[in-house]
Amino acid sequence: MTIATDARLDRLVLGTRVRVGQPAHNDVTDWLYEEANFLEQGDFEEWLLLLDDDVRYTAPVRRTRLRHEGSEFDPVMKHYEDTLDTLKQRVRRLRTRYAFAEDPPSRTRRLVTNIRVHETAAPGELAASSSLLVLRNRLDDPTSHLISALREDVFVRHPDGLKLRRRTILLDSATLPTHNLAIFL
Amino acid sequence: MTTDRAILGKDVVLSDGVLLSELIDQARHEVSMRVLSDPEIYRLEMQRLFARTWIMVGHETEIPNPGDFVTRYIGEDGVIVVRTKDGGIEILLNACSHRGMQLCRTEVGTTAQFKCPYHGWVFNREGQFLGAPFEKEMYVDGLDRPSLGLRKARVETLGGVIFGNFDQEAPPLREFFGDFTWYLECILCRTDDGLEVLGAPQRAMVNANWKGPGEQGSVDGYHTLGLHRSMFEIGMFGSLENSETAGMISVDVSANGGGLRCIDLSVLFQTKQGTGATTTEERLAQMPPFGLTPDMVPQLYNNLTEGQVEVISSYPPAVGQAFCTFEFLLIPAALPDGSVGPFLTLHTWVPRGPEWFEMYTWVLVEKGAPPELKELGRMAALQNLGSSGQIEQDDGEAWPSQTKAAKGYIAQQGTYKYPAQRGHTPPDGWPGPGEVRYGFTSDDGQWQWWQRYFRFMLGEE
16 A cells, blocks of 8 residues: 555554543543533534644544454545544534534534543653544434444643644444444544 | 346336336336335345346455455345455355355455354355365265355456446346446546555445435436535535536436536636647646546556547546446545545445445545555545545435435325436537436436336336
């Protein structure tokens, strides 16, 4: 393959583990809860303010493989491959009155757990993984789509708090259980 | 055992006494909404359509080396698409001939042979039965070995795209696509090195019948300004000030149930503001085809006819579908930084019951293109098409909505309407085959998709 990508292949070198209850762990947890709230409420502009200018937001395609065959995540093909510019454009589209995929909007509930935080080699940078369960309920369908993933995030410290520099969304599904990803994960 | 020939030439009496043939109104160009997701009709589709037509299952570059395989679907039948020792491709039914467990439960891999996890029967990459554990002790009377091979589909490729057909008596692929083949070549067969798939396909379950995207694909130009209006609003589809840039004027082609739209570049070249390019060579020099660099342009002549190159230079075939579920989109798309990413996206719609289908999305680029152009294409494709694509997100809202509405008893007495019929009105000197229309988009292509759908369903083809 000729395409340079990141996925989880170029993993960070993790430094000291930041334990639950330590200030940096609290900062990350608080950030993730704030984010979940903004996305549940549809406050996308507020959400964008949580992102670093160089944010890379990706969700690799997953393929079922045998254990010994290595990573299930495709290094090239993604569901999401976004920068701050493209995420802003997605939000701009959602704000037109013609973004039918999310208007009327899905009702999403975002359960964020199992938050693990590490320092990295770069000062002020934190790596965090968290489990995400999104219940996506749409229109009058009584059944919610269940979207679950492990998220691997990298945060950098700005004067006004943590910002997300990298997010890799490692979906648990090889086949998406929902018709599209018109929502952010 | 081959496909049941007894269905040929036979109408179907549905359980309430209605004839299947009554569900299309030839004079009014209407199709009953009952057809969309009726479970009885769905079962007939498996027999009369998916077991008898050429279905796209992947691209050659997904399985470059002997033993490489991917698992896919033809209708609801799981299949293994495998590269054989001699470099050929086989499509094997993914069900052990012994007790029917899936031989492959993974989506991708490399193997010398297929061994069933259940009892251990083994098959080679050509689908032949190789042996069973304790064969002498277990089968004291011996096994009828030749009969135990895996059921195989016929395999053909076009531009590296792999198609399978379980009907051993069906016409060859190019004959099945007929005049539409000429245009598929304009999309898939442009360069010496051919296309290259970028990784694995996206897969997503959509709560809609497969015919939602099926009839849309062949090809609904009219919905662009409605369903995709948000893309105009944010400036990604050009301005809304005149209908040319709003994408409603095009050369639409229909043939053999396939339909496609060709982008009209005449505005660019021929108007007062245009560049004045009058020959094919001048046009190609000023604007190389989507996804090709200027130095790749001469390759067009190695692979295509002069007529095909002429069409690519002035009305590039862009978006459409070959009957019945193979969709392609060869378009350039702008990224927020102003760069333009050209890409080819392929889809197939896999039926998953009357009210569900699975959407597969591949992104491809020309293998000979430079890495930067491939990366631009990949980025632009993921912004616009597939699971998170800003264009196709909204299609994913329309198809479930159609299926939901079609469940109503009263709704099923209604029809889908295709009265905008324009026939054959090509630009002067159009070199390509098929029925061709220049001007405002129309319903012809989708109507012809339904025509061929009913020919298969009524056993007339």
